[in-house]
Amino acid sequence: MELHRIGESLDRVRQYNPLIHNITNVVVTNFTANGLLALGASPVMAYAKQEVADMAKIAGALVLNMGTLNELEVEAMLIAGKSANEHGVPIIFDPVGAGATPYRTETARKLVNELAISIIRGNAAEIANTIGEEWQIKGVDAGAGEKDVISLAIAAAKHLQTIVAITGKTDVISNGEKTYLIHNGHPILTKVTGTGCLLTSVMGAFAAVEKDTLAAGVHALVCYGVAAELAAHKAGQEGPGSFQIAFLNTLATMTSDDVHRMGKVERRK
Incomplete structure (x- = not known):
């Protein structure tokens, strides 16, 4: 994948300022909104079932994050998601903690179905x-596991x-036919709550300006990883705050x- 295309996608996010509708969890709302604003997108957090359909249909992307689940939120996600599907708005889904409890697992499967x-x-x-x-999980954090993550990504995509x-x-992204590995990022990301959730929303911002959804995902992962490396070099030694x-x-x-200059993308067959 040509790295200049990734930079062009970043420029388009800043040029078009896409509206990203987030139904996300209470732990990360502020960080997610600030991260999207910093990137150049326009975040909105709308949860009420009375308005999510209207908000989703005018957004550039809809992000569904099940970090802090409840019955009303799941209902709102389904309403917003069906509106997004009807109006051609891409949905980016973050199944936070799937596998930790039966409720989380069942909800993740319900949404994807x-x-x-x-x-x-x-x-x-x-x-x-x-x-x-089957894969080990503790709370909402994954066990390292010993299975092949590349094969898992391909199988899940199919x-x-x-x-x-x-x-x-290493980040892996696949549509079942094409698979890419992204070797950017920094371990200190795991010391700040919400960095994974923000990444999901950043993928929404790129999907809003890039018609090739696989490319949008790759571009988001690379840009996010490069930003983490630059920030860690500047302030990582001072701690996560x-x-x-x-x-x-x-x-x-x-x-x-x-x-x-810094993007590291590897194509896997």
Whole structure:
């Protein structure tokens, strides 16, 4: 994949300022909104079932994140998702904690069965449990596991008939036919709550400006990883608090040249 195209996608996000409708969890709402604003997108957090259909149909993308689940939120996600499907708005789904409890697992499977999802992003355990594969999970964090994450991504993409992104030390994204590995990022991301959730919303921002959804996912992963590397170099040694601020700043200031210089994408057959 040509790295200059990734920088062009970043520029388009900033040019078009896409509206990203997030139904996300209470832990990460502020960080997600600030991260999208820093990147150049326009976040909205709308949860009421009376308005989510109207909001979803005018958005550039709809992000569904089940981090803090409740019955009303699931109902709102289904209403918003069906509206997004009806109006051609891409849905990015984050099955947070799938496999941790039966309720989470059942909810993840219900959403992927009833909605046409454009991209599903999670860790290996969440993706595996969404498609009925066994994988160790503790709370909402994945066990490392010993299975082949690349094979899991391909199998999940085929099973769900969508694009699957499994994030970790190396990010893997596949549509079942084409698979890419992204070797960008930094371990300190795991020390700040909500960085994975924000990444899902950032994928929504790229999907809103890039018609090739697989490319949008790759572009988002690379840009996010490069921003993390730049921020860690600047402030990572000071700890996760300083890194969080530097990361938000870097999402706003990183350039397409940074992406071209630092992006590391590997194509797998």
